[in-house]
Amino acid sequence: MKPLDVLIVGAGIVGSSVARECALLGWRVGVVTGGTLAGSSTVAGMGHVVVMDDSPAQLALTAYSQSVWRELVPQLPKVTEYEQCGTIWVAADHDEMAEVQARHEVYARGGLETRVLSASDLAAAEPNLRSGLAGGLLVPADGVIYQPAAAAYFLHQAQQHGAEIFPLRATAAAHGVLRLADGTSLAAPRIVLAVGAECELLPAMQIQRRKGHLVISDRYPGFLRHQLVELGYLKSAHKVAEDSVAFNIQPRQTGQLLIGSSRQYGNSDSEIETAIMQRMIDRALDYMPGLRNVSILRAWTGSRAATPDKLPLIGPAKGLADDDTLWLAAGFEGLGITNAPGAARLLVNAMVGRASAIDATPYLPARLNAGAAVAYA
Amino acid sequence: MSPPSTTDVLVVGAGPAGIAAATAAAEHGRKVIVLDDNRKPGGQIWRDSSVIASPARSASGSRKQRAIDRLQRSGATLLSGHTVFSASASGQLETLRELATGSFAERFRFEQLILATGARERFLPFPGWTLPGVFGVGGLQALVRAGYSVAGKRIIVAGTGPLLLAVAAHLSHDGANVVAVIEQAALSSLIPFAASLWRQPSKLLQGAQYRASLSSASYRTAAWVAEAIPATDGRSLSAVRITDGKRTWTEPCDLLACGYHLVPNTELAELIGCTLQRGFVQVDEQQRTSVPNVFCAGEPTGIAGLEAALLQGEIAGRACAGVATASLRSRANKEQAFARGLARAFALRPELRQLPQPGTIVCRCEDVAFANLQHPSGWADIKLQTRCGMGPCQARVCGPAVEFLLGSKPSSVRQPLYPVPLHALTATTEHAPEPFKVEPESIHKVEETA
Numbered sequence: 001m002k003p004l005d006v007l008i009v010g011a012g013i014v015g016s017s018v019a020r021e022c023a024l025l026g027w028r029v030g031v032v033t034g035g036t037l038a039g040s041s042t043v044a045g046m047g048h049v050v051v052m053d054d055s056p057a058q059l060a061l062t063a064y065s066q067s068v069w070r071e072l073v074p075q076l077p078k079v080t081e082y083e084q085c086g087t088i089w090v091a092a093d094h095d096e097m098a099e100v101q102a103r104h105e106v107y108a109r110g111g112l113e114t115r116v117l118s119a120s121d122l123a124a125a126e127p128n129l130r131s132g133l134a135g136g137l138l139v140p141a142d143g144v145i146y147q148p149a150a151a152a153y154f155l156h157q158a159q160q161h162g163a164e165i166f167p168l169r170a171t172a173a174a175h176g177v178l179r180l181a182d183g184t185s186l187a188a189p190r191i192v193l194a195v196g197a198e199c200e201l202l203p204a205m206q207i208q209r210r211k212g213h214l215v216i217s218d219r220y221p222g223f224l225r226h227q228l229v230e231l232g233y234l235k236s237a238h239k240v241a242e243d244s245v246a247f248n249i250q251p252r253q254t255g256q257l258l259i260g261s262s263r264q265y266g267n268s269d270s271e272i273e274t275a276i277m278q279r280m281i282d283r284a285l286d287y288m289p290g291l292r293n294v295s296i297l298r299a300w301t302g303s304r305a306a307t308p309d310k311l312p313l314i315g316p317a318k319g320l321a322d323d324d325t326l327w328l329a330a331g332f333e334g335l336g337i338t339n340a341p342g343a344a345r346l347l348v349n350a351m352v353g354r355a356s357a358i359d360a361t362p363y364l365p366a367r368l369n370a371g372a373a374v375a376y377a
Numbered sequence: 378m379s380p381p382s383t384t385d386v387l388v389v390g391a392g393p394a395g396i397a398a399a400t401a402a403a404e405h406g407r408k409v410i411v412l413d414d415n416r417k418p419g420g421q422i423w424r425d426s427s428v429i430a431s432p433a434r435s436a437s438g439s440r441k442q443r444a445i446d447r448l449q450r451s452g453a454t455l456l457s458g459h460t461v462f463s464a465s466a467s468g469q470l471e472t473l474r475e476l477a478t479g480s481f482a483e484r485f486r487f488e489q490l491i492l493a494t495g496a497r498e499r500f501l502p503f504p505g506w507t508l509p510g511v512f513g514v515g516g517l518q519a520l521v522r523a524g525y526s527v528a529g530k531r532i533i534v535a536g537t538g539p540l541l542l543a544v545a546a547h548l549s550h551d552g553a554n555v556v557a558v559i560e561q562a563a564l565s566s567l568i569p570f571a572a573s574l575w576r577q578p579s580k581l582l583q584g585a586q587y588r589a590s591l592s593s594a595s596y597r598t599a600a601w602v603a604e605a606i607p608a609t610d611g612r613s614l615s616a617v618r619i620t621d622g623k624r625t626w627t628e629p630c631d632l633l634a635c636g637y638h639l640v641p642n643t644e645l646a647e648l649i650g651c652t653l654q655r656g657f658v659q660v661d662e663q664q665r666t667s668v669p670n671v672f673c674a675g676e677p678t679g680i681a682g683l684e685a686a687l688l689q690g691e692i693a694g695r696a697c698a699g700v701a702t703a704s705l706r707s708r709a710n711k712e713q714a715f716a717r718g719l720a721r722a723f724a725l726r727p728e729l730r731q732l733p734q735p736g737t738i739v740c741r742c743e744d745v746a747f748a749n750l751q752h753p754s755g756w757a758d759i760k761l762q763t764r765c766g767m768g769p770c771q772a773r774v775c776g777p778a779v780e781f782l783l784g785s786k787p788s789s790v791r792q793p794l795y796p797v798p799l800h801a802l803t804a805t806t807e808h809a810p811e812p813f814k815v816e817p818e819s820i821h822k823v824e825e826t827a
Contacts, residue, residue, distance in 0.1 A: 281803040292800040
């Protein structure tokens with residue numbers, strides 16, 4: 001067997017994207033995946049491809065990655081159910097409408113098209129929203145995707161270009177050697193940790209689990225046209241001290257409605273917690289009263305992989321580990337699906353010493369060791 | 378959601394096991410509530426019949442009536458029309474009730490819980506099994522009891538299990554022309570089972586009565602349905618192709634009732650965290666599950682039929698009340714031996730795994746064909762990548778089929794156990810008239826599989 005050029009730990013959407021990019025370079029790729037895709041952060045989430053502007057670095061990465069998705073869309077198989085439905089950030093009152101205007105300008109400065117919706121525009125766009133809302137901001141380029149199928153497709157492409165899958169859990173990674181649960185080991189000059197919220201291989205990643213709840217409905221085609229997010233979302237998503245909920249709903253290509261969202265720190269089990277799920281649903285019903293009779297098929301939880309500064313770790317592990325072979329693509333919190341293809345390109349460019357389309361400095365893992373940023377702010 | 382109702386003993390299911398359990402617990406002084414999702418008690422086996430005449434049926438009818446009368450006298454409260462969709466080991470359970478004015482979630486608190494959730498039919502996919510005119514065996518019987526007329530219809534009853542002859546006899550009694558009963562088990566595996574019934578003459582007598590009432594139908598063992606053939610309009614059934622593995626023949630018919638014995642309803646037990654053993658809820662001599670204060674009786678602990686359900690239910694009810702159960706145990710053990718005999722006699726033959734063609738639908742809710750199910754890493758990935766089992770039936774139909782075909786068992790049970798309106802999952806539900814109702818597109822599919 002030819003020696004491996006790179007080992008990738010993890011086959012969620014990020015690991016699969018990195019495997020695909022590496023395989024397309026002509027590298028010999030090994031993917032080490034301890035379990036099935038089920039139960040990973042990738043499949044537990046909402047599957048959105050969205051531009052988020054909570055920081056300039058987040059905006060740059062999400063916008064760049066969305067452009068990579070757009071480039072991939074023509075080749076995505078039908079089962080990935082990509083749908084450019086657009087996002088509407090819903091403003092409940094006049095204060096939030098002021099926020100809409102501000103964000104419209106932020107997006108415009110980033111060269112991104114958005115449209116400010118008046119109260120009547122909003123009602124026409126989404127008739128099932130309650131009356132009395134102030135308006136919203138439409139981001140037409142946003143989309144939703146069935147992410148388990150997308151991850152499987154990327155991994156399949158990597159395999160078609162020679163990537164090999166090792167269905168084993170990795171127990172240690174250091175200096176080009178990856179130890180596996182069965183006692184054997186694999187070697188490669190580069191090891192990429194694309195491990196979602198599981199940072200046992202490198203605790204210095206400082207990733208915390210941020211638990212979320214979701215429920216999905218039966219099929220109601222036409223009930224909802226865009227992904228909707230309450231504008232208060234960023235406020236609640238930024239709160240770290242306490243559990244929070246926000247109205248977030250997606251129309252899936254199947255006609256199903258995927259309803260979220262909740263955020264909890266310091267809770268790593270997968271139990272459904274009635275109290276917070278009820279708060280989440282009450283929030284959704286407040287915005288969309290017609291949801292109350294929608295038939296719900298399933299409820300579940302998942303873990304987001306949250307870093308202290310809410311930006312992912314993309315690049316060499318230098319600064320966190322004294323190891324030149326170790327690379328990271330982890331800590332994507334709620335934006336793993338959106339950012340996976342973009343992050344994979346940034347990482348591969350860094351590995352081969354090529355320039356990237358955006359400045360990759362804000363995502364370098366070494367920043368966590370700079371001291372001040374370590375506090376969860 | 379209204380404030381919870383509290384009780385000493387909560388029984389889920391008002392079939393024979395649940396009725397016996399509730400009666401025993403209440404007669405021994407416990408406060409008992411029985412929840413059942415049907416409109417009337419009796420479960421599947423004691424489902425209401427529209428016509429009463431055959432000896433077997435009137436006998437079971439009076440027995441059912443006696444059991445229900447005794448339940449009423451016992452002081453237990455029966456709440457019909459409650460579908461349990463969520464529960465925890467910590468003593469709380471939630472139901473949904475459909476009323477003319479809408480659906481309402483209710484919460485119950487309990488000290489002890491008895492799960493008597495029964496069993497459902499197993500369906501195995503074969504070409505044509507989703508055609509109109511193809512039913513389950515129990516499914517067709519339930520339809521007939523609800524008023525569907527089979528008079529003059531040519532019916533083939535097929536699959537496996539003791540239900541085939543019983544249902545064929547009832548259909549025949551209701552005026553159907555049962556042309557054939559096709560049992561996949563070989564006579565050689567049925568004979569030891571039949572022989573064992575000499576020790577339980579009532580069961581043998583019942584079987585003989587069924588057989589006698591079917592004199593015109595051909596009874597074939599070691600044969601199975603290979604295909605349901607549509608009429609030229611493509612919308613109805615014209616015939617069934619039957620095979621014994623060597624020879625294949627075609628039998629014209631109007632309806633096919635095909636079911637492969639029963640699978641236990643263990644979803645609620647799994648949600649609560651009860652340990653399963655070979656697919657059944659593990660219980661001790663007093664019907665206790667692995668979860669403290671949670672008991673299980675009847676089919677979920679092993680497909681053993683009516684007598685076992687009644688005995689196990691009584692044991693569980695007495696155990697909840699702290700009353701001795703030893704006197705019932707030896708009879709219950711005998712019934713369990715009967716269950717093991719049943720399982721051996723009607724074991725599924727491997728040839729049935731070869732029936733689905735690549736295009737045969739396995740998951741009706743999500744339209745997943747057999748060809749799409751070839752996935753190396755088990756049910757979780759099959760489900761994720763194909764949506765098999767993700768529809769409204771929540772894998773109750775396709776799950777046991779996939780398990781038999783591919784050896785992959787559904788891995789996780791999640792709340793809600795049945796589809797419920799969103800408001801049922803929140804605390805602020807008011808008992809108010811519904812403003813409007815939206816119908817899911819796939820409701821018709823649920824009805825077809827019911």
